[in-house]
Amino acid sequence: MRPPLPSILSLTLLALCACLPAHAQSTAAEVTDAQLGVFKRGMELGCRDAGKQQRQSDAQAEAFCGCVMKILNDNVTPADWRTAYLEDGRGNPAEVQRLIFGPNAEKFRACRAPQ
Numbered sequence: 001m002r003p004p005l006p007s008i009l010s011l012t013l014l015a016l017c018a019c020l021p022a023h024a025q026s027t028a029a030e031v032t033d034a035q036l037g038v039f040k041r042g043m044e045l046g047c048r049d050a051g052k053q054q055r056q057s058d059a060q061a062e063a064f065c066g067c068v069m070k071i072l073n074d075n076v077t078p079a080d081w082r083t084a085y086l087e088d089g090r091g092n093p094a095e096v097q098r099l100i101f102g103p104n105a106e107k108f109r110a111c112r113a114p115q
Contacts, residue, residue, distance in 0.1 A: 028082035036078075039085045043100075044069050060113065067111035075104050 051061030
């Protein structure tokens with residue numbers, strides 16, 4: 001049986017926070033597109049690692065995480081991405097969760113493979 005969706009997202013968030021370097025910016029306006037690219041890529045890699053820990057195949061993890069990232073890229077505003085980047089650097093995963101994952105959690109259900 002697969003773990004509930006929130007546990008995968010929680011693992012993803014923890015993996016993301018553990019693998020990204022500290023951020024030097026003090027305002028969201030200072031966050032560059034390149035830094036956001038690294039942040040998003042780290043998020044996707046953290047998601048894939050969490051999927052593997054949940055015994056998903058590489059293909060399953062890639063499909064799920066690709067779907068999640070598409071939803072996020074389509075729905076999270078640039079301002080929220082930049083703020084999430086800063087909050088991640090401040091060690092505030094709850095705020096990253098609130099900004100990025102919270103508003104989109106129901107949409108992620110579409111990413112699950114049919115059982």
